[in-house]
Amino acid sequence: MTSDLHRVIGPDLSDESTDILHVDMDAFFASVEIARDPSLRGKPVIVAGLGPRGVVSAASYEARKYGVHSALPTAIARRRCPHGVFLTPTTSYGEVSRAVMAIFREFTPHVQPISVDEAFLDVAGARRLIGSPAEIGRAIRERVRADHRITCTVGIASTKFLAKLASEHSKPDGLGIVPAATELEFLHRLPLRAIWGIGEKTAEKLTRLGMRTVADLARLDVDALAASVGTASAEHLYALARNIDPRPVRPERVEKSISAETTFDRDAPDGAVWGPALLELSRKVASRARAAGWAGRGVTVKIRFGDFKTITRSRMLSAPTDVGQEIYAAARDLADAAATAPVRLIGVRIDHLVEAAAVGRQVALGEPEHGWRDIETVMDAAVAKFGKDAVGSAARMRRRDSRVDTPDSGNPRH
Known part of the structure; x- marks a missing residue:
């Protein structure tokens, strides 16, 4: 736990208003690997895509x-x-x-996963049976460590x-409590x-x-503030700077996914042919995700070969995304390794969906520094106004006559 958080913590850990827990697993993917192979403990463990376009999914604290860090190209x-x-x-x-x-649901039914390795919990109803939020946080950390030999941090x-924010300032393997009386301090x-929605360029504007x-x-x-960053962003930042965040903890929903696929009229012999289709499908999936307010951390590629053999390959991203170019980068890496014969059908799916507003800086506000997201958002608006053929990649236009269909299999499903 950092010294800053120590100074904020007050003596009253049973403060009735501190009922929200944020539990975040420490270097989750790397920690799971170390738990499976204890000989890795103390070593710089890096879980990453090992291909030429691979990126880091997780790094142990020794590697950090x-x-x-996550999202760093593997080559670097x-x-x-x-x-x-x-x-x-x-x-x-x-x-x-x-x-x-x-384990979380053993303490409260009000559990809202926002990623594969983190969740919000509302423990207001568990006080009488279990104890204060601090006691619940400690018990959760002990159970996770005992059952899975990995650690988590609780804010x-x-x-x-x-x-x-409390969990971020208490990592790794910590417990951070901010009583209501000292939260603004x-x-x-x-x-x-530290504010969700402030990326590099917004920070530059505010610094000026x-x-x-x-x-x-x-x-x-x-x-x-609105004159500098726009009305919507200004209201968002104004509220969070005063810790105004009325969002409740929503219990876990049935997991959904968003997908799209296409069949070629002739088997695609290599990535030069199926690659543009995969890019278009990735953008389609991302557009649907943005329209629905979702971002996904899991990416899956579906490939059907000429003999109708069908395979799927999946990857977890370092952070949820609703950007087609990012989905495509992961999907292309998977497809390059799996497409060992001419391809009859190719598809892409995102899952492990979370609310885009809960992801954080760039997805929540569409930061200007996220160039691809800005471009794709403009494309969304053009399609909405002029139709689906209004915009598209040059590759799509070149191969329009070679496609049989693009089955619409991408509606979110329960």
Whole structure:
């Protein structure tokens, strides 16, 4: 736990308003690998795609000392940490995630997963049976460690926003509590980038207005803020700078997915032919996700060969996304490795869906620095106004006559 959080924690850990827990698994994928192979403990473990376009999914804290972090290209990670243990992601993470979420539900039915390795809990109703939020947080950490030999960090506060900040400032393997009486004291000392929705370019705009901390942001009039970042963003930032976050913890829903696929009139011999189709499908899936307010962390590619043999290959991303180019990058990597014969059908799916508003900075507000998302959002608007043929990739236009159909299999399903 950081010294900053220690100074904020007050003596009354039973504060009735601190009922929201944010539980975040520490270096989850890497921790699961270390639990499976204890000989890796203490080593710089890096879970990553090992192909030429691979990226890091998770890095142990030993690897982070060398500047390795999630979403870093694997090639750069190898240069920074050549002695690291590089492992390919496996399907075991989903199994451990489900088991950990089941532990959470033993303490309260109000569990809202926002990723494969983190969730919000509302423990207001568990006080009488189990104890204070602090006691519940400690019990959860002990159970996860005992049952799965991995660690988690718990943040406790009156809102989702502040509970997540508390966990971020308590990592790794910590417990951070921000009583309501001291929540603004804690929040206002933080830098601007602590606020969800403030990325690099927004931070630059606010810095030009003389702001450095959340306290500076909280003092600014919402109209003055809107003149710099726009009305919607201004209202969002104005509220969070005052810890105004009325979102409740919504119990876990039945998992959904969004998918699309296409069949070729002639078997596609290689990636030069099926690649543009995969890109178009990835953008279609992303557009549907944005329209529905979802972002997905899991990407799956479906491939059917000329002999009708069908395979699927999946990957977990380092963070949820609703950007077609990011979905395509993962899908293309999977397809390049799996498409060993001419392809009759290809499809892409995203799952492990979370509310885009819960993801954080770039997905929540569509930060200007996220160029591809801006481009795709403009494409969404053009399609909505002029029809689906209004925009598209050059590759799509070149091969329009070679397609048989694009079955619409992408509606979210329960």
